[in-house]
Amino acid sequence: MAQSTRSPQPPREAAAGVWLFQSPLWQTNSALVERDRRVLLMDPAYFVPEIEVIRDETTRRTSEPPVLLLTHGDFDHTCGIPYFPDAEVVAGPETAERVASGDAAKYLSAGAEWGVEWPTDLRVDRTVEPGTFSSGPWTIEAIGSPSHGREGTSFAVLEDGVLFPGDHLSAITIPLLANLERAIDANEKLLDALGRLDLQLVAPGHGPAHTPDEARAIGEADLAYLRAIREAAREAVAAELPAGYALLHVYAVEPPRGDTPDFAIYGIRAGNAKVALAEAGGAG
Numbered sequence: 001m002a003q004s005t006r007s008p009q010p011p012r013e014a015a016a017g018v019w020l021f022q023s024p025l026w027q028t029n030s031a032l033v034e035r036d037r038r039v040l041l042m043d044p045a046y047f048v049p050e051i052e053v054i055r056d057e058t059t060r061r062t063s064e065p066p067v068l069l070l071t072h073g074d075f076d077h078t079c080g081i082p083y084f085p086d087a088e089v090v091a092g093p094e095t096a097e098r099v100a101s102g103d104a105a106k107y108l109s110a111g112a113e114w115g116v117e118w119p120t121d122l123r124v125d126r127t128v129e130p131g132t133f134s135s136g137p138w139t140i141e142a143i144g145s146p147s148h149g150r151e152g153t154s155f156a157v158l159e160d161g162v163l164f165p166g167d168h169l170s171a172i173t174i175p176l177l178a179n180l181e182r183a184i185d186a187n188e189k190l191l192d193a194l195g196r197l198d199l200q201l202v203a204p205g206h207g208p209a210h211t212p213d214e215a216r217a218i219g220e221a222d223l224a225y226l227r228a229i230r231e232a233a234r235e236a237v238a239a240e241l242p243a244g245y246a247l248l249h250v251y252a253v254e255p256p257r258g259d260t261p262d263f264a265i266y267g268i269r270a271g272n273a274k275v276a277l278a279e280a281g282g283a284g
Contacts, residue, residue: 008049008050014201016160018162018203021053023045025114025262027260028045035160038062042069042071042155044083046076052083058084067088067138068090069140070095071147072095072150072151072167073107074167075107076205080118081123082120089123091126092127092144092151093127093129095124104122105120130142137159140155141155143155145168147205148183149177149181154189163197164204165215167204168186168190168222169190169202172207173206173260173263174272175268177271177275180230181230187223194212194215194216195216230276236280247270250273
């Protein structure tokens with residue numbers, strides 16, 4: 001099948017010991033953290049030549065098996081797992097369950113929309129609950145923060161001061177919702193982490209990396225938007241508006257930013273309004 005026609009980009013050192021790889025599609029980020037000749041990876045993705053560049057860079061930097069942090073089970077975050085058979089894949093419990101059930105592997109077929117396919121032998125080797133754990137030379141805090149409100153974990157690598165929030169805190173798209181209440185809770189937890197952790201870099205799953213202050217501004221704007229569509233949906237249900245008018249009422253809530261075209265084609269703003277209405281007890 002066709003792959004991206006653009007040559008893979010070399011990694012960019014975004015902070016001391018932290019390198020970011022970015023695919024042109026959805027500005028999808030992967031990361032490599034090096035410490036004591038050990039390598040930690042975050043969500044290696046997306047097109048096969050890009051994953052191979054990440055694998056080659058990993059091999060160049062260490063002869064030890066890498067640690068692979070999986071923020072959530074969507075295909076654009078799991079697709080690199082089969083290319084790192086020796087890695088220890090670490091994920092939160094709901095993501096591990098999604099992988100074990102086969103749902104995440106089935107979801108890899110969505111790559112066909114962009115002319116790409118990957119092996120489907122996904123796995124999670126270590127499941128971590130929210131809290132602090134050790135892996136190799138790193139101390140990592142797992143933060144229960146489901147991407148899209150579906151499932152997922154953010155990871156703060158404490159020695160390096162970097163936060164990987166999955167599909168939260170992006171400057172190039174608005175939150176894409178599967179569950180509004182869980183997305184609100186996730187944003188609240190991430191804002192708490194940004195306030196109490198000693199961070200130097202926040203690297204979301206999509207778009208540019210941020211300083212902690214930049215990430216906090218994005219998180220606060222996202223949380224205000226999510227709360228506003230929840231309130232608008234409750235108003236529409238309380239007023240017993242017909243379905244179309246109810247959807248217009250929630251849709252009228254201005255999002256905090258626009259989407260890049262490769263996100264905008266999915267109609268995220270309208271989809272979010274439908275999710276909010278359904279959770280409020282209306283016709284979503």
